[in-house]
Amino acid sequence: MVKRRGLAGLVVALALAGPARAEDKQITWSVYNAAPFMMTEGEDRDAGIFDRIRGLLSARLTDYAHTTLTVPFPRILTSLKNREEWCFVGGVKTPEREVFAVFSRPVAMFYPLRVIVPAAKRARFDALGPLSLRDLLVVHRDLRTSLLRNRAFAPVVDGLFRDHPPGQTHSEFAEAFRMLRNDRLDYLVEYSNIAAYYNTGEFGVPNALVGLPFAENPEPTFARVMCAGTPWGREVVARIDAVLAAERASPEYRRIVEAWTAQEDLPRIRAVYDAFLASD
Template sequence: MKAVAVLLLFLLSAGPKASAEETVKWGVFDWPPMHIVAGPEKGQGTFDKVMQHFQQRLPGYQHQVVVANTRRFWDYLKSGEHFCYVGSVQTPARERFAYFSLPDGLVLSNHVVMLKDRAAALGLAGPLSLATLLDNPQLKGGIISQRSYGKELDAVLRDHPKANLYAQSGGDLGLSLFRMLEAGRLDYIIEYPHVAAYFERLLGKEGSTLSLAASEAPPIQVVHVACPKTAWGQQMIARIDAIILADRGSEAYRRMLETWLTPDEQQVVRQAYDEVFIKE
């Protein structure tokens, strides 16, 4: 254990040396409760807390928070700016221009979210195939342009380029689509279940939707910190990896990731935390 502690201290002291002027930009989306950018719960989102944890563990930098849409996020990384994001899904396409940390968070995988009445009319009550929904031209779904839904669901979406889908670009990362779902303009959206539950509460629509697991996706989705694929980005990821290794076994880190989960989700995530997250 002493040798491990010495190694972690070395890694934390290694990496990019910040000058007094150096600023790290940290991206956030308008995507409660992952990021909460306004209102009384501002800054209390799950990924907000993870970001703040890293900021506290990376002294010597000026930390700037940037609220942006998905296109701007990836433009920042592609341009090589000193920019990082804490809740990234790692994909082969993104690996061309970004370095990724060890997993820094985990959630239940994205589900298909429908109004309960609509799901009942279609006879849907349990896990379903996203591909089957996409094959039905009578059903209209909603997604966010340039958002990854996990490699498995991304592959299903790529295999259905002519599906009846509305792809939102710009703006928030899900609430607008959820409003369209509630208004009956969409038959389904793809979203994390606890995010859908938060949207229900935000709009005073508790219990209005059903989150159905997609059979193509695994139960758990891990996320990572992404920084630009530059020497600076590689060094920053090395420091972040050291922080993750030092802190992820703590109860405080575990509770941080469970903040907005439902009790049922907490049970699944807590089991996966030990079986998947800690071992990676």
Template sequence: MQGIAHARRALWLGLAIAGPAAATANITLFYNERPPYLIAAHDGSVSGLTGTPAGRAFATAGIPFMWARTPANRQLAAIKQNKAMDCAVGWFKNPEREQFAQFTKAIYRDKPAVALANKGFQVNQYDTLERVLATSGIRVLLKENYSYGPFIDNSIARYSPHLTHTTAENALMLEMIRKGRADLMFMAEEEADYLLANAGAGGGDFYLLKFSDMPAGEKRYIMCSKQVPEDIIERLNRAITFE
């Protein structure tokens, strides 16, 4: 956990309040750069589809905080350990996480999930997720400790495709798909569009796979350790404008 401790010392920005009071920042707000959701600026601030509304909620509520760039697994571990007032931006809410964390109101809702597939793996566009996961020999790349929402999570458990887990971020996961280490990976359409737009000449190695039965995208939340007082969660909820 040294990376978190270093981030707390070195990467803090009291965006919630201005002036000398910013030095009293006491909530660590974890992020892991993940365009278009979370985009770090040179001044230490964070923007993006979830970064902007999260920072705005703390600022509107007048709650001091510091941004800390932290890998996803370390974020989860810190919140589970419940040793400090830690929060993380843009996580899905599920029953397992609700046992050790608390969540604000939603700050964003994804478009329906899609898959980025290797061009050598061909199935019918707009087929059902069930039929795609039932494809003989299919290999699915998943991020370790991530939830892809109940529909995808439950479908994977039901059809048991061959799974490869990784702690890598999506850009490196895309490279794994390109090299044929797996056939496809799941993500929100917003993120898939961003990755394909920035893939350059290599974008031709992939295609976007949509599913006819995919429900609306999952909501994303600010997830906090139980050390964070309930009144702070309530203040954030009043400041969050997403409906």
């Protein structure tokens, strides 16, 4: 597990920018608590993957005043639809979202996707044979799962959840993992570094979760900066893309992308990093 690294120069808090002045251009960064990508509280505050990227961008875009606003993810989408001049680090580009938002080149990746189960229930899932998300959602409806509201994974997975919605939804990662721990869910479909974070003993029981591959496991999903689809948003994204072009190949940036990744998944992340760099 990759813990907090010596990236203090990249983790820039609001104090760096100081209070906004009337003559300043401004970026409002929307965030919510979604470890290990965004951490809004506790000793790891601002140490998440997207937090560090947001800090790097804030440090480079010195002609903007930077503020952060903590709100639930559905509120972020609603505000962007209303053309509020916000940005969010970690958005997945979809045709539906491109109607109201503009996206930077990729900043990080979501990969690999797993069926996350309590270690005590692994035998039950192993007995199903090669796992298929379609089978879990259609044939094994007795196995309980939940989906983050407004979540986008990849087309094949999104389509399965759209056609066969689970019986529950949640609004935060921690909420879902609490339900899994308290036997209110049997499994989650989640990225392995999110599960790895909660597998460190975040809830008091280290190594209590197991990630299982499944048939429909998609290729890496790239996370981007998502801003309001306005002239302001397009200008901000153009500036962000210039910063990313200069920074993404650096060892320091690679360490941000790899932060909180389980050791067994590092080779997978590194194998697709060149494709990540070539993407736009």
